[in-house]
Amino acid sequence: MSSSSSFSASLLPVTLLSLAGFAIYRLLVYPLFISPLAKIPSAHWSSAISPLWILYVRFKQNETETLAGVHEALGPVVRVGPNDVSVNDIGFAKTIHTSFNRTKYYSIFVNYDTSCMFSTIPSKEHAMRKRLVSHVYTKTFIQSSPTVASQARAILLDRLLPVITASTAAGQESHGIEVSALFMATSMDFITAHGYGLAGGTDFLHRTVYCEHWIQTYITRFQALFYLQELSGITRFLAKVGMRLQPRTSIQAKAELEDWNQGMFDRTAVRLADHSGLQDDGVLAESRTKTTRLSDDSDALKTTFAWGQPEDEPTVMLSLLSSLEREQAAHKVDRALYDKILREPVLMAQSELYDHIIAGQETTAMTLTYLAWKLAVHQDVQGLLRAELLSLQKSEDDPSAPFFPDAKTLDALPVLHAVIMETLRLHAPFEGPQPRQTPEAGCRVGPYELPGGVRIATMAYTLHRDAVVFPDPETWDHTRWIGADDEAKKARNRQFWAFGSGSRMCIANHFAMHELKAIAAMIYSRFKTHIVDDSMMDPEDKE
Ligand code: HEM
Structure with missing residues (x-):
């Protein structure tokens, strides 16, 4: 044996010991003590x-x-994984939601391989996307737009009623009506x-068979999301080598x-072009030709467009x-961001619209289903609501309308609000x-200093069940939201988290x-409802 090989052999145990020591430090000593x-209490x-325990909990939903x-x-502050913290405190929640970025968890909301507001992580890019569309969701816009009002009227009186x-x-x-669908x-x-x-959107209230198919497709689409949300790196890598964790279905x-959303988008683009009298040279044309050029005429869409x-x-x-055209014409945004968002304006618009449809459909439907259930259980409150609505009817000028x-x-x-x-x-x-x-710079959450890059989350579920702010929290009691704006009511409003808070x-x-x-008012001003069958509701939700 040469002297150099015996030297290497004698180094081997030292190297192995050092590696083992380093591993023990990194995997045990550092996370447990340093x-x-x-200092944060561990959930498990x-x-x-x-992270195995929290991954298993997430896998089991x-x-x-x-x-x-x-x-x-x-x-209120709990460590659920080595780099993962859960928070249940309204003050901390406000801090987190003011400016902290989202995580890759939201990448499942990338549509057409193109980001939308929901899936965008960096705050600057998110703010730009939001600016393109937020004005048509403000309270003033919603309450004063003749379009929003006439759409609600048509859907409720001509379809739902x-x-x-x-x-x-x-x-x-005795058959009742299946309210969830x-x-x-x-x-x-x-x-x-x-x-x-209205003409370009769905008519699911009439097309019930297709609606049922859509709901099934939607359920299938969101199957096995765990892999994409929690193990996105591994899932994508395995997919590349032919092993799929996400079901093909x-x-x-x-x-x-x-495709379904793109159909609506393309048909609307044709109508927009017809009505606006625009030539085939703008974003509209692009939706047909799939080129990436925007029109030079920044406000063309807005000014020349008129509907019957x-x-x-x-x-x-x-x-x-129109916002995309304006952004291009004004060159207001910095180049890198501008390129990223406007490179594929049509895909970007399609992705955004698709996301609004997905985000805006099940959320309101679930709320209405629970509302109908609670009002059927609490007949006294249903009566109060009806009386409130009918008091308006009497004051209308034309009683036959x-x-x-x-x-x-x-x-x-x-009462309706409550x-x-x-x-x-x-x-x-x-x-x-x-x-x-x-x-990156880290932050303080209560008594704890956290470094950058820690996953941190709050939940509406626990914030809404804080017995100090909402006494007897499991009871559905609409009176919590009625009455003078005293300190207790202000605290309830502050802790109300159904829509999240902050910039996102x-x-x-x-x-x-x-x-x-609008939907509740149409129904409860005209009908008395009761439960025919609530066996599909979660027994834990029953009072
Ligand atoms: C009762 C109905 C609804 C509830 C409770 C609700 C709740 C929420 C919550 C909690 C978030 C933040 C999620 C998070 O950061 O993890 C959110 C975001 C969002 N919601 Fe809603 N939502 C409702 C209806 C709608 C509707 C009708 C739309 C249709 C446009 C919509 C579109 C969005 C979008 C685009 C975002 C992302 C905002 C951003 O990233 O800045 N939501 N929603």
Whole structure:
């Protein structure tokens, strides 16, 4: 044996020992004792050293209830993984949601391989996307737009009212009406009308067979999301080497839904071009030719465009396309961002619209389903609501006109507001964690200093069940939201988290509230409802 090989052999144990020592330090000593997160109580004995426990909880789709129990036992800040923290405190939640970026968890909302507002992580880029479209979701816009008003009227009086009336015909009463699918259809008609105009959107309230197919496709699309949300790197790598964790059916369903949305987009683009008299040289033409050039005439869409019927105006699509043209003409934004967002303006607009439809459909449908259930259980409150609505009807000038108060009038009704707020409190559609990451420079959360890059999340579920702010939290009690603006009510409003808060809060909270109020008002001013069968509702939600 040469002297150099014996020297190498003697180095081997030292090297192995050093590596083992380093591994023990990195994997055990550092996360357990030295990491700034070490002082935070652990949700599980393994949380400090391994993400396996929280990954398993997420895989079992049990995170919300599990973390609620953990917070009850361990307090408002809990470590759920080596680099993963859950927070249940309104003050900390406000800090986190003011400026912290989203995480890759949201990449599942990338559509057509193109980012939208929801899936965009950097805040500067997000702000630019939001600017393109936020004005058509403001409260002032929603309450004063003739288009929004006439769309609501048409969907509710011409489509929903006849369906519900038919269910009350002699012999039909005992069958009732399946409200979950009914509200999915109604919500879809509302949000696609805002996007593409009444004529360009869906008519799911009539096309019930297709609506049922759509719902099944939607459920299939969001199957096995765990892999993409929590293990996106591994999932994408395995897909490249031919091993798919995401079911093929889910990938096909995503493609089908994207095609379906693109159909609405393309048909609306044709209508826009016809009505506006634009030549084939702008964003509209692009949606047909799929080139990437924008029109030089920045305001052409807005100024030359006029519809015969206000309800047919495709508000969101028009706003997106005109904003994109304006941005290009003004060159206001910095080059890198500008290139990224405007490189594929048509795909960008399609992705954004698709996202609004997905985000805006199930959320409102779920809320309406719970609302209908609670009002059927609480007949006394249903009576109060009806009395409030009918008091408006009497004051109308023309008693023979179909009862349909305007958005501002509806918004001022205390019982209507209270029943919706209480339903959103107890059954927030996004009740689980909304993950963010701590900024590079780190931050303070209560007594803890956290480094940058830590995943940190709050949940509407626990914030809405804080017994100090909402005594007897599991009880549906609309009176929480009625009465003078005393300190207790201010605290409740502050802690209301159904739409999130800060720069990434729901862009459409006013649209959603308007829609919920208009639908509830149409129904409860005309019908008395009761439960025919609620066996599909979660027994844990029953009072
Ligand atoms: C009851 C109805 C609704 C509820 C409870 C709700 C709730 C929320 C919440 C909690 C977020 C933030 C999610 C997070 O950061 O993790 C959000 C974001 C968003 N919502 Fe809603 N939403 C509702 C209806 C709608 C509707 C009708 C639309 C249609 C446009 C919509 C579009 C969006 C969009 C685009 C975002 C992303 C905003 C951003 O990234 O800046 N939502 N929503």
